[in-house]
Amino acid sequence: MALNGKAPFSVAIIGAGPAGYYTAEALSADHLDIHVDIIDRLPTPYGLIRAGVAPDHQSIKNVSKRYATTNSRDNVHFIGNLELGRDISIQELKALYDVVILATGAPSDRILNIDGEHLENVYGSGKFVGWYNSHPDYKDLKPNLNTRSAAIIGNGNVAIDVARILAKTANEMADTDLADYAADRIHSAPLKDIYIIGRRGPLEAAFTPKELGELNKLDNCVPLVSNQHLPSEGKDEELTGCTKKNINLLRQISCNEPSLSKINLHLLFYRKPIAVEGPQSITSLSLEETELIEGKVSGTGNSTNLNCGLLVTCIGYKSSPIADVPYDTGQGIYANKDGHIEGNLYCVGWARRGPTGTIGTNKPDGKEIAAKILQEISPQRKQGRAGLEALISERDLHIVTFASWKKIDAAEQAAAQSGAPRVKFTNIEEMVEIAES
Numbered sequence: 001m002a003l004n005g006k007a008p009f010s011v012a013i014i015g016a017g018p019a020g021y022y023t024a025e026a027l028s029a030d031h032l033d034i035h036v037d038i039i040d041r042l043p044t045p046y047g048l049i050r051a052g053v054a055p056d057h058q059s060i061k062n063v064s065k066r067y068a069t070t071n072s073r074d075n076v077h078f079i080g081n082l083e084l085g086r087d088i089s090i091q092e093l094k095a096l097y098d099v100v101i102l103a104t105g106a107p108s109d110r111i112l113n114i115d116g117e118h119l120e121n122v123y124g125s126g127k128f129v130g131w132y133n134s135h136p137d138y139k140d141l142k143p144n145l146n147t148r149s150a151a152i153i154g155n156g157n158v159a160i161d162v163a164r165i166l167a168k169t170a171n172e173m174a175d176t177d178l179a180d181y182a183a184d185r186i187h188s189a190p191l192k193d194i195y196i197i198g199r200r201g202p203l204e205a206a207f208t209p210k211e212l213g214e215l216n217k218l219d220n221c222v223p224l225v226s227n228q229h230l231p232s233e234g235k236d237e238e239l240t241g242c243t244k245k246n247i248n249l250l251r252q253i254s255c256n257e258p259s260l261s262k263i264n265l266h267l268l269f270y271r272k273p274i275a276v277e278g279p280q281s282i283t284s285l286s287l288e289e290t291e292l293i294e295g296k297v298s299g300t301g302n303s304t305n306l307n308c309g310l311l312v313t314c315i316g317y318k319s320s321p322i323a324d325v326p327y328d329t330g331q332g333i334y335a336n337k338d339g340h341i342e343g344n345l346y347c348v349g350w351a352r353r354g355p356t357g358t359i360g361t362n363k364p365d366g367k368e369i370a371a372k373i374l375q376e377i378s379p380q381r382k383q384g385r386a387g388l389e390a391l392i393s394e395r396d397l398h399i400v401t402f403a404s405w406k407k408i409d410a411a412e413q414a415a416a417q418s419g420a421p422r423v424k425f426t427n428i429e430e431m432v433e434i435a436e437s
């Protein structure tokens with residue numbers, strides 16, 4: 001029961017990642033009358049911070065401390081291991097809460113739509129990154145890394161993350177939370193060549209200078225790029241911001257020589273994948289040279305074949321459709337107008353705008369949706385958490401609270417060795433058992 005004996009304004013946020021937490025922060029800060037329940041299908045909070053951000057980018061993961069502070073407020077609760085669609089429907093949540101906000105991100109990989117894409121050892125980055133980051137859904141992926149050559153499609157930061165994690169040595173990864181089973185495969189792989197393939201040029205690349213620059217500082221890997229695709233120096237005054245920094249970095253990289261002893265990381269531009277080949281598992285990738293005509297990618301008809309035994313596509317993500325929620329198939333997001341879906345249903349973050357921006361982009365996004373909700377919704381003061389708890393008990397569901405997540409957190413940290421921050425659990429039953437101990 002909240003202020004003045006009235007039931008609180010109840011909000012359910014689905015998804016305990018950055019978008020969910022920034023929205024909870026904005027809604028709960030100055031409004032003690034608003035009670036926010038952050039619901040996640042996993043027993044663990046923090047979404048992409050835990051399972052998407054690269055394991056060697058621990059400083060980025062520190063933002064979870066801010067989310068824990070939000071969760072320490074009396075009017076914010078985490079309810080883990082409760083899955084929309086399995087344990088509760090969207091209709092039930094909409095009936096229980098004054099407002100329901102989908103902050104479920106974009107967990108499904110976009111596909112290339114080319115022949116052979118479904119051969120073995122071809123993975124979307126959502127799956128591959130989830131695998132090395134101990135996501136329970138992908139712990140059993142078992143990619144075959146017994147290959148000398150790997151290809152990565154896409155010119156965004158995820159492509160760079162994947163290449164860097166494949167290229168770093170065990171020593172370079174010692175103080176990370178890379179999954180042990182992934183470390184075993186990656187660090188015994190005979191990789192000699194990694195290719196990052198962009199269908200457009202360096203001026204159009206989506207990666208940021210910090211991430212590109214990291215490639216030039218690896219112990220056992222030399223990035224390489226041909227001068228041929230870099231803009232001539234005479235046009236530098238036309239370059240600005242990240243693009244200018246990226247081009248400067250690429251020029252430095254273009255001075256590197258191929259190595260006989262280290263992994264060579266080839267940055268290939270103006271090539272689009274046209275077919276994946278192999279009898280059962282990928283053995284090569286067919287690429288067509290491209291040119292830009294009025295900014296659009298156009299194939300030249302010249303194709304080459306790249307031998308590779310592993311392919312990771314890093315070409316973006318889409319939200320997963322939910323029964324009874326309007327979905328925009330083209331954009332891969334929930335159909336919404338400025339975050340409003342319909343009635344008391346809203347969305348935020350990647351579920352609203354697609355997979356763009358950094359973790360920090362979710363902060364203004366969360367504030368904006370919170371302000372919109374406060375302006376648009378006259379709370380009916382529905383049952384909120386009391387009603388949800390009754391339903392949880394009736395269905396005998398084993399949910400995880402924030403206090404019980406802290407037991408999982410402590411056990412993961414206690415298991416860590418040699419400077420690693422934690423050893424993540426990958427098994428949901430095991431996590432729930434610890435939470436309930």
Ligand code: NAP
Nearest residue numbers: 112154155156157158159199200206314315316355356357
């Ligand atoms: P992204 O930045 O949108 O890059 C996707 C790349 O895939 C683009 O180069 C795109 O090329 C290419 N692509 C799309 N469809 C393709 C196709 N059919 N064939 C060939 N190439 C295709 O996406 P992302 O790398 O997945 O990253 C998602 C977001 O997370 C981004 O905002 C990113 O900055 C952020 N992120 C940040 C960090 C960090 O800050 N450290 C780390 C990881 C991710 P076109 O440009 O030609 O479409």
